[in-house]
Amino acid sequence: MALDALIAECREWFTDPEFRRLKALRAETPPLRLIGCFPVYTPEEVVLACGMVPVHLYGGGTMVEIDHADSRLQSFVCSISRSTFELGFTRRLDALDGLLFPSICDVSRNLSGLWRRNFPDRLAEYVHFPENFASAHAVPYLRHELQRLEAKLAPIAGVAPGADDYRRAFALVNRQRQAVSELYALRAEAPWKAPLADAYAVVRAGGMMPRGRHLPLIEQALAEWRESPARPQDRVRVVLEGSFCEQPPLELLQTIEEAGCYVVNDDLVLGQRWHAAPLPLEGDPLETLARHILERCVPSAVHHPGPQGRGAELVRKARESKAEGVVFCMAKFCEPALYDFALLKRALEAEGIPFLAFEFEEKMSTFESIRTQLETFVESILLFS
Amino acid sequence: MSDAYRYQGTGRNLQKEMLGEWFQRLSQAPARGEPVAYLFISGNIAELLTNFGFHLVYPEVNALQCGIKKTAGQFILKAEELGYSPDVCGYVKNDIGLLHSGNQSPMGNLPPPSLLVCNYSGCRTYVKWFEALAEFYKAPLFMLDVPYRRDDALEAGDLRYVVGQMQELIALCEKLTGRRFDPDRLREELARTRQAEDYWVRILESAKRVPSPFDSYFEAVFFMAPLYTLRGTPDCLRYYEAAWQEIEERITHGIGPAGEERFRVVIEGPPPWPHFRAFWEMFQRWGVVAVASTYSKVGGLYDQGVRHDPARPLESMAEYCMNCYTNWHLGLRRDLIRRYCHDYRADGLVIHSVKSCRSFSVGQADTREVFSKELGIPTLFIESDLADPRYFSAAQLRNRIDAFFEGLAHRKLTSLPVVEARA
Ligand code: SF4
Ligand code: SF4
Numbered sequence: 001m002a003l004d005a006l007i008a009e010c011r012e013w014f015t016d017p018e019f020r021r022l023k024a025l026r027a028e029t030p031p032l033r034l035i036g037c038f039p040v041y042t043p044e045e046v047v048l049a050c051g052m053v054p055v056h057l058y059g060g061g062t063m064v065e066i067d068h069a070d071s072r073l074q075s076f077v078c079s080i081s082r083s084t085f086e087l088g089f090t091r092r093l094d095a096l097d098g099l100l101f102p103s104i105c106d107v108s109r110n111l112s113g114l115w116r117r118n119f120p121d122r123l124a125e126y127v128h129f130p131e132n133f134a135s136a137h138a139v140p141y142l143r144h145e146l147q148r149l150e151a152k153l154a155p156i157a158g159v160a161p162g163a164d165d166y167r168r169a170f171a172l173v174n175r176q177r178q179a180v181s182e183l184y185a186l187r188a189e190a191p192w193k194a195p196l197a198d199a200y201a202v203v204r205a206g207g208m209m210p211r212g213r214h215l216p217l218i219e220q221a222l223a224e225w226r227e228s229p230a231r232p233q234d235r236v237r238v239v240l241e242g243s244f245c246e247q248p249p250l251e252l253l254q255t256i257e258e259a260g261c262y263v264v265n266d267d268l269v270l271g272q273r274w275h276a277a278p279l280p281l282e283g284d285p286l287e288t289l290a291r292h293i294l295e296r297c298v299p300s301a302v303h304h305p306g307p308q309g310r311g312a313e314l315v316r317k318a319r320e321s322k323a324e325g326v327v328f329c330m331a332k333f334c335e336p337a338l339y340d341f342a343l344l345k346r347a348l349e350a351e352g353i354p355f356l357a358f359e360f361e362e363k364m365s366t367f368e369s370i371r372t373q374l375e376t377f378v379e380s381i382l383l384f385s
Numbered sequence: 386m387s388d389a390y391r392y393q394g395t396g397r398n399l400q401k402e403m404l405g406e407w408f409q410r411l412s413q414a415p416a417r418g419e420p421v422a423y424l425f426i427s428g429n430i431a432e433l434l435t436n437f438g439f440h441l442v443y444p445e446v447n448a449l450q451c452g453i454k455k456t457a458g459q460f461i462l463k464a465e466e467l468g469y470s471p472d473v474c475g476y477v478k479n480d481i482g483l484l485h486s487g488n489q490s491p492m493g494n495l496p497p498p499s500l501l502v503c504n505y506s507g508c509r510t511y512v513k514w515f516e517a518l519a520e521f522y523k524a525p526l527f528m529l530d531v532p533y534r535r536d537d538a539l540e541a542g543d544l545r546y547v548v549g550q551m552q553e554l555i556a557l558c559e560k561l562t563g564r565r566f567d568p569d570r571l572r573e574e575l576a577r578t579r580q581a582e583d584y585w586v587r588i589l590e591s592a593k594r595v596p597s598p599f600d601s602y603f604e605a606v607f608f609m610a611p612l613y614t615l616r617g618t619p620d621c622l623r624y625y626e627a628a629w630q631e632i633e634e635r636i637t638h639g640i641g642p643a644g645e646e647r648f649r650v651v652i653e654g655p656p657p658w659p660h661f662r663a664f665w666e667m668f669q670r671w672g673v674v675a676v677a678s679t680y681s682k683v684g685g686l687y688d689q690g691v692r693h694d695p696a697r698p699l700e701s702m703a704e705y706c707m708n709c710y711t712n713w714h715l716g717l718r719r720d721l722i723r724r725y726c727h728d729y730r731a732d733g734l735v736i737h738s739v740k741s742c743r744s745f746s747v748g749q750a751d752t753r754e755v756f757s758k759e760l761g762i763p764t765l766f767i768e769s770d771l772a773d774p775r776y777f778s779a780a781q782l783r784n785r786i787d788a789f790f791e792g793l794a795h796r797k798l799t800s801l802p803v804v805e806a807r808a
Contacts, residue, residue, distance in 0.1 A: 072751045074768075076472065076740045081747070106509045109533060110747035113715025117751065125535075126714070130546070131505055131512060132530040137549030141532075144542035304503075304512050304528050309520055333472050335743065339513035342468040343520055 003224045006217055007198045010205035011250075017063035022055065022095040022208070032210065033157060035123075036099035038084065038108055039245045040302050041271035042127065045279070045289055046146055047100075048169035048211065049161035050153045055096060056207030056272060058247045059083040061362050064090065072114060078333045079362035080246035081107045088119055097156050098123030100149070102271075104245065104302035105336050125152050131304045133294055142290035150286070166285030172211050174278040179218045180206070181273070184265070186225060188321045191262035192232045194225040197253040200268055204247075207272045236381045239323045240266035241314065242341065244300055246331035248360045255367040256327065259374035260382075264321040270300055301336035310340060311347025318353055324381050327374070328357035354381055390638065392631040399627055400610045403620050408492040414440045420499040420562055423518065426684045428506025428531050428706035432574040432617040432693075433551060436567055437558040442498065444514070446614060447483065447490050448476040448772055452658025454491040458774045474741040475772025477514045484521055498524045500561060502554070506531035507683070507711030508744040525561070527554055531706045534713045539704070547703035572695040574617030575702075579694065582687045584625035585612055589688050591632050592676040593729055596646035598635035602675030603665045604642055606656060613684040647672030648793055651725045653679045653752065654737035654745055659774035667783050671790040675735075677725035679718070682710035689721070711744045719752060726762055732793055733763035739771045763796065765789040 001009070013021050025032040033052040037044055044054035060083030068089040069082040087093050099122065101112035115124040127149055130138040154160040161169075180203055187194055202221045206214035240256070244267040256263060277296045280288055299305045299313045318326055326348055330337040341357060348355050356377040358370050414421050422439040424430070431441055451457040460482030461475055467485060469478050488495040501524050503515040512528070519526040529550050532543040555566045588608060592599045599605075608628055615621040635641070650668075652675045657664050668675075685691055691708045694701035710718065726734060734756050738746045750766070757764040767785050770776035 071754065074738065074740075074746060074750055077743065077747055103509070103533065106744040107747050109509070110715060110743070112535075113718075114748055114751050116714075116716060117719075117755070126533065128532040128535060128543075130530055132528040132550055134528070135530070135546075135550050135553055137546050137553075138530075141542060141546035141549075144540075145532075148536075148540070148542075304516065307519070307526065309516065311520075335473050335510060336513065338470040338473050339477070339510075339517065341470070342464075343517060345468050346520075 001220070003221060006221055007201055010201040010217065013205040013208045014058070015061065015063065015250075017060075017092065019092055019095060025053065025210070026095040034096045035153065035156075036093060036096040037207075037271070038099065038101045038111070039080075039269075039271050040102065040104050040300060041274040041293075041297065042100045042102045043146055043149065043289065043293070045166070045169050045173060046149050046161075047153060048172065049165040049285070050150065050157035051159060051161070051165070052097070052153065052157050053210050054207070056204075056269065057084060057087075057093075057099075058204075058245075058269070059362055060087050061247065062249055062365075064092075072118070073111075076333060077107050078246050078331050080331065081111050083362055085111065085114065085118075088115065096122065098125065098153070101126045103128045105334075107335075123152060123156060125149060129303060130294065133304065133306055138294055139287065139290050142293060143286050146286045146290055163285050166289075167281045170279040170281055170285065170289075175215060176206060176211050176218070177273065177275060178278065179215065179222060183218065183222055183225075184273070186222065188264045190232070191237070191264055192230045193228040194221075196257050196263050197250050199225075200253055201250070203272060204269050207269060234382070235260050235262045236325060236378045237262050237264045237321070237323045238325045238327045239264065239314070239318050239321060240268065240327050240329055241344065242301075242328045242330035242334075242337040243268050244270040244302065244337070246334060246362060248329055249362065249364060252329070252360055252364070252367055252370065255371050256329070256374060259371050260378035261327065261374060263327075264323055265317055267300065270298065274298060301340040309343065309347075311344055314344050315347055315351050315353065318348075324354070324385065325377065326353060326355040327377075328355060330357070330359050332359040332361050354384075390634055390640070392627065392634045393640065395631040396604070396608045396628040399624055400607055403611055403615060403624060404492075407614060411440055411442060411496055412493040415496045421496045422500045422502055423498040423515070424502040425504050425506070425508075425511050426613050427508065427709040427711060428504045428529075429613075429616075429684070430502070430504060430529065430551065430554075430702055430706070432571055432578060433554065433702065434502065434558065435574065435617060436571050437562045437564050439500065439558075439562075440496070441614070442495060443614060444480045444518070445476055447492070447495060448479040449658055450492050451479050451483065451490060452772050453661055455659060455774070456491050457659055457772055460486060461773055474510050474514075475770055476741060477510060477517070479772055480514070481517060481521070484518070497522050500524065500558070501526040502529055503527065504529045504531065504706065506706050507533075507709050508742075510744070527557060529554065529706075531712065534707055534717060536714075537717065539707065543707060544700065544703045547706055548699045551699050551702065568698070571698050575693045575695040575698055577619065577622045578617050579692050581612055581616070581622045581625045582685075582692055584629045585609070586688050587629055588625075588632050589677075589681065591636065592674070594636065595649070595730060596639075596641045597649065597674045597676050598632055598641060600642035600675050601681055602652040602656070602678035603668070605675075605678060605681035609681055609684060641674065643669050643672055643674050645672050646674050648733070648790060649674055649676045649729065649731045650733050650735050651675070651677045651722060651729065651731045652735045652737060653722055654749065655680050655683075655739055655742060655771040656737065657739070657769045657777050658771055660769070660777045660779070663779060664782070667786045671786070673790065676729035676731055679710050679722065685709055686713075686721075715748045715751075718748075719755060722752070722756070723760065726756075726760075731762075732797070733765065733789070735765045735789075736767070738766065738768045740768070740776055741770050741772050763789070763793055
């Protein structure tokens with residue numbers, strides 16, 4: 001497949017309002033069972049071990065008009081919660097056997113309750129991740145929580161997973177995450193070779209399709225991008241921060257690059273890159289997973305980072321990726337991102353790292369004002385350096 | 386209230402007095418070199434901290450007081466200047482604005498924390514709030530993670546996790562204060578707490594009477610304060626003994642909270658503190674009594690059987706932490722409201738949805754659908770904010786409230802009361 005066609009296919013996974021590719025999975029013989037995962041990180045490993053496909057969903061993007069959701073969710077909550085509900089209401093997610101919500105914010109938490117009542121025929125499960133990472137009781141607690149999840153999923157799958165199923169699942173996600181990190185490494189080094197919106201599409205689609213089918217796609221894309229003859233342009237290297245849950249429109253990602261930025265690190269679809277190291281294949285799988293989630297996950301606005309806070313981590317990330325600035329691209333009404341911004345901003349100011357902040361909404365369609373802000377930001381950095 | 390009654394006004398006045406003394410003690414703590422812990426109301430572990438001599442500060446209570454005393458607006462703006470968005474919880478912004486204005490609250494000077502205990506129960510914003518305080522105060526932060534009631538049954542694993550963390554907190558407090566944990570004192574305090582909780586439930590349940598002697602929303606916010614802020618102390622118990630006498634006297638003499646009772650409602654959602662009085666009056670003029678409310682359960686669902694238990698100190702504290710209203714999943718919340726409507730013979734449900742608090746508000750529009758469309762209970766849905774004075778539109782609220790009670794009055798004239806009609 002040509003690279004263009006590959007990217008188009010990847011985009012189709014998450015831009016087709018009818019989710020025909022998901023429906024096709026459901027129509028295979030034997031049919032694949034699909035479990036939706038609300039961002040940020042949902043333990044997809046448990047879904048995979050149960051022999052089902054974890055489908056990372058990030059709302060309706062530009063695909064749906066909010067109609068029914070208005071009567072259930074007020075206008076002062078983020079677009080992703082409203083559009084996800086709308087997708088459910090308009091039966092576009094019927095290919096899914098269930099939907100999982102992780103403990104990231106009160107919106108996602110309460111959305112799980114709304115989902116349960118409005119779609120009682122499907123599983124809607126809420127997963128409470130530990131916030132007390134320092135506690136010796138966090139691992140046993142989380143192991144228990146993962147087991148609880150497994151017990152809810154197993155009846156849908158028709159089988160309860162054994163240790164080998166977990167190991168196979170871990171090995172599979174390790175390979176996929178390895179490929180994704182290689183893509184990130186390439187973008188950090190030579191961002192002109194793999195355009196942001198294209199690289200993003202390839203990673204994001206990998207959260208929706210059977211993982212084994214994604215591997216050849218990302219590996220091919222990676223190989224071609226590595227060989228790309230594209231030349232670097234006079235752009236500013238930035239870290240993109242704040243888009244870990246609701247996703248900015250593809251056009252906005254393009255705008256960021258066109259306005260003169262190379263995004264060398266970001267927190268887009270962060271849940272798909274949650275583990276900072278491969279999952280060990282030894283030991284009791286659920287305990288391994290629990291320990292790994294607690295000890296090796298990436299810092300984010302949706303889990304308590306411990307005494308060091310997140311500021312130092314963002315500074316480190318910016319320095320490590322040789323970024324000249326940080327662009328906060330936050331979903332409107334996203335409280336975790338908005339609270340963190342106030343603190344992260346202080347850390348950047350203390351280190352003299354320039355930043356720009358703006359909010360987006362899934363369905364925004366004009367990017368001119370953001371483009372102008374970005375251009376001014378880029379110019380000021382270029383001038384300064 | 387007439388002088389002929391001995392206890393009327395006790396509930397309001399005594400709590401005011403006790404809270405005043407509490408703030409006084411707080412402001413003196415630094416001079417005395419006494420440690421101060423900050424914590425949240427929902428799922429708090431007050432008795433465990435006072436065991437080590439900590440004075441307790443509840444930033445939510447400060448935010449609430451600033452709201453009532455009409456100073457919240459300036460603090461919220463101050464926080465917005467610091468980079469906090471107009472769209473995040475006003476309580477947090479009030480507190481951070483206050484902190485950056487020298488911590489001079491309308492109740493007195495607030496001492497800085499020696500320890501921050503984030504008892505994360507029911508509200509995710511708690512975590513973000515105390516992360517910020519940890520940074521601004523450079524104080525140690527203990528995260529007491531209380532899992533959400535996501536299934537109908539209480540998970541044993543969740544309780545074990547909470548108890549385990551409490552044991553770790555005890556060790557930390559011993560280290561910080563140099564004092565040994567005193568289990569006897571904890572049991573003693575919990576015994577008092579339990580008695581106070583019994584009285585509180587009696588007060589709440591007195592509203593099942595028709596007419597009701599007590600308003601479970603507009604009055605409850607005062608009557609619940611000692612249980613939220615002074616738990617375990619002899620004062621707290623003394624308060625509830627006295628408050629119960631007031632209610633008993635009301636029952637004996639047929640005194641109600643709002644003159645003649647015309648409508649009985651259940652209220653869901655927190656009050657708009659910056660306009661509390663005006664809001665109350667909008668209901669008073671219709672002879673409305675809130676016979677049950679969910680806001681009075683944010684600090685514990687005592688009327689659902691939750692009790693501290695000196696025989697099982699940490700276990701019962703963990704159960705308490707998990708059973709605060711906003712830590713319940715929406716299905717449990719809906720069932721509770723339905724039971725309230727039925728058991729307290731309510732004519733309708735009022736949902737006051739506040740932008741600041743997503744923990745409450747996300748899902749309330751769906752609750753309206755359930756109650757008005759599926760259960761046929763007249764439901765009024767109104768919006769403003771609990772902290773930010775900018776979101777209160779008096780004329781609009783009054784119109785909505787008037788229209789609702791006009792409709793209810795008409796309905797009462799033409800048909801049987803709702804609950805009986807359904808029975
Ligand atoms: S966008 Fe933010 S507020 Fe909305 S569900 Fe995601 S984390 Fe929560
Ligand atoms: S979101 Fe609600 S419960 Fe949480 S701090 Fe704000 S007002 Fe309190």
